[in-house]
Amino acid sequence: MSRTRRISITSEGWYYLVLLGLLLIGAMLREINLLLLLAALLAGPMFLCWRLVLITLRGLKIRRKMPRGVCAGDLLIVNLEVTNSRRKTTSWALVAEEQIVRMNGAREAPVRPAVFFSHIQAGQTRQREYRGRLPQRGRYRVGPLKISTRFPFGLFRGTVTVDQVDTLTVYPRLGRLTAAWRSRHRESHEGTQRRKQGHARMSGDFYGVREWRSGDSRRWIHWRSSARHNILVVRQFEQQRHRDVAVLLDLWEPARPKTVDRENVELAISFAATVVADACRRGGSNLLMAVGTETIELAGGAASPPVMEDVMTQLALAEATPAASLTRLVEAVMPKTNSDAEIVVITSRDLTGENAAALAVLERHNERAPSRRVLTVSTSTGKLDEYFQL
Numbered sequence: 001m002s003r004t005r006r007i008s009i010t011s012e013g014w015y016y017l018v019l020l021g022l023l024l025i026g027a028m029l030r031e032i033n034l035l036l037l038l039a040a041l042l043a044g045p046m047f048l049c050w051r052l053v054l055i056t057l058r059g060l061k062i063r064r065k066m067p068r069g070v071c072a073g074d075l076l077i078v079n080l081e082v083t084n085s086r087r088k089t090t091s092w093a094l095v096a097e098e099q100i101v102r103m104n105g106a107r108e109a110p111v112r113p114a115v116f117f118s119h120i121q122a123g124q125t126r127q128r129e130y131r132g133r134l135p136q137r138g139r140y141r142v143g144p145l146k147i148s149t150r151f152p153f154g155l156f157r158g159t160v161t162v163d164q165v166d167t168l169t170v171y172p173r174l175g176r177l178t179a180a181w182r183s184r185h186r187e188s189h190e191g192t193q194r195r196k197q198g199h200a201r202m203s204g205d206f207y208g209v210r211e212w213r214s215g216d217s218r219r220w221i222h223w224r225s226s227a228r229h230n231i232l233v234v235r236q237f238e239q240q241r242h243r244d245v246a247v248l249l250d251l252w253e254p255a256r257p258k259t260v261d262r263e264n265v266e267l268a269i270s271f272a273a274t275v276v277a278d279a280c281r282r283g284g285s286n287l288l289m290a291v292g293t294e295t296i297e298l299a300g301g302a303a304s305p306p307v308m309e310d311v312m313t314q315l316a317l318a319e320a321t322p323a324a325s326l327t328r329l330v331e332a333v334m335p336k337t338n339s340d341a342e343i344v345v346i347t348s349r350d351l352t353g354e355n356a357a358a359l360a361v362l363e364r365h366n367e368r369a370p371s372r373r374v375l376t377v378s379t380s381t382g383k384l385d386e387y388f389q390l
Contacts, residue, residue: 001060002162002163003160003161003163004160004161004163005057005158005159005160005161006158006159006160006161007050007053007054007156007157007158007159008156008157008159009155009156009157010150010154010155010157010378012154012155013046013049013154013155013156015172016042016045016046016155017046017059019042020039020042020043020046023035023038023042024036024039026255027039028199031219034293035255036288038170041251044056045153045155046155048152048153049152049153049154049155049156050155050156052151052152053149053150053151053156053158054158055089055092055158056091056092056149056151056158057091057147057149057158057159057160057358058086058089058184059084059085059086060082060083060084060085060091060094060120060147060160060227061082061083061085062080062081062082062096062145062147062162062164063080063081063082063083063084064079064080064081064083064098064142064143064145064164064166065078065079065080065166066078066079066142066166066353068168068169069168069169069170069171069309069312069313069316070134070168070169070170070171071132071170071171071172071173071174072135072136072137072170072171072172072173073133073134073135073173074133075131075132075133076131076132076133076134076168077129077130077131078129078130078131079111079128079129079143080096080115080128080129080130080145081125081129082094082096082117082120082125082126082127082128082147082159083120083124083125083308084121084122084123084124085123086122086123086126087122087123088122089122090119090120090121090122091117091119091149092118092119092149092151092152093115093116093117093118093119093149093150093151093152094116094119094120094147094148094149095114095115095116095117095147095148095149096114096116096117096145096146096147097113097114097115097145097146097147097148098112098113098114098116098142098143098145098146099111099112099113099142099143099144100112100113100134100140100141100142100168101140101141102136102138102139102140102166103138103139103141103282104138104139104317104319105136105138105292105319111132111134113130113132113197114130115128115129115130116128130261132164132343134168134170136170137170137171137172137173137266137269137315137316138169138170138316138317139166139167139168139169139170139316139317140167140168140169140170140341141165141166141168142165142166142167142168143163143164143165143166143327144161144162144163144165145162145164146159146160146161146162146205147159147162148160149271157301164332169312169316170271170316170329171273171312171313171315171316171390172266172269172270172272172312172315172316173266173273173390174270174273174274174277175268175270175271175274175388175389175390176274176388176389176390177182177274177275177278177387177388178385178386178387178388178389180386180387181386181387181388184375184387189285189339204234209222209225209233209234209235211231211232211233211234211236212226212231212232212233213234215324216234218232220234220235221233221234221235222234222235233364241298243285243340243341243342244274244285244286244287244288244337244338244340244341244342245279245285245286245287245288245303245341245342245344246287246288246289246290246333246337246341246343246344247272247275247287247289247290247344247346248290248292248329248330248333248343248344248345248346249268249269249272249289249290249292249306249315249318249346249347250268250292250326250329250345250346250347250348250349251265251268251269251291251292251293251318251319251320251321251324251348252320252321252322252324252326252348253265253321253322254322255322257320259291261348262320264348264379264380265320265379267348267379267384267390268346268348268379269315269318269348270388270390271346271377271379271384271387271388272289272315272346273311273312273315274388275344276289276308276311276312276315276318277308277312279303280304280305280307280308281301282303283304284303285302285303286299286300286301286302286303286338287301287302287303288300288333288336288337288340288341289311289314289315289319290329290332290333291314291315292324292325292326292328292329293318293319293320293321293323293324294321294323294324296328296329296332296333297312297318298333298336299311308353320348326345326347326349326358327357327358327361330345330361330362330365331361334362334365335365337372339370339372342372342373342375343366343372343373343375344372344375344377345362345374345375345377346379347376347378347379348378348379348380349378349380350378350380350381351376351381354372359376362374362376375387
């Protein structure tokens, strides 16, 4: 981790220096000793300020603590920790600042948060945090860190730059699934509920006992049945399994997108992210996420927090394109889904005219597996409000 130290004169310092120069020139031209003495006295604070700025920044160590990811619009909390490793001198009036720059998508002005430390005694470590909200999903570069001071007179500014750069992923904004969505999912689950009997470490309904085997937990022993059978027996549980979920996200936008086109894309991504987050919180199923842009990107696995993080990262970096093809997305992904899976097709385009051909392809695949439940939602229509609110 490299460190760069720089000391520069401030605007106030320049004013002070000009005044000192005029005073010195006048004293020399007029040969007035008292003015020469006054100029010498005024030069003292300049040297003292430069020296104290140099000493204040010596031995300072700064560290950043931040999350790896946060959802768009959620509160981001970043902690900055500064340590004064010197043995004697206190550091005064320190300002720690950095910049946050979006790495993907359109170029935007960087955000420059800063925190103030009034003083840090020798050998002491102090912490400050800044908070904010990033409204757009994507990947951000946080850093480098800068710590500066103008103590004591503000004539010089000393800055130490620490090349500590972290990456922050801003996930899509999550919304709320409506009662209609919950009702639809509950009907889907109740109609196809499958139970798998096992003795794994799963929470479920107790349905019977079996003989104890090496490696079983003592907590599973059913003592009353063991006494009745005169042999150790353990409980068996029923493990519930939900329908597998496949989310097909078609990210299309025209070559010259308008504001409403970009909003439709962001709504589609937020809806997909909310469906994925809901499936991973419930667990008990496999999840497949397919994002169709110029290419088709797949992610998924057993619904769990790690899979949710992978899918959220994929959605955070997804970019809409005119080359996206819903038909190609359906043809590529539908053969990979189970015959009783729950399919959610989300698109940002209007499903009329030539785009209706993709629906015909979807229906053809669905006829081969009638037990599938397929839901198609276009964010360019008002149907999304039935299932999702941002």
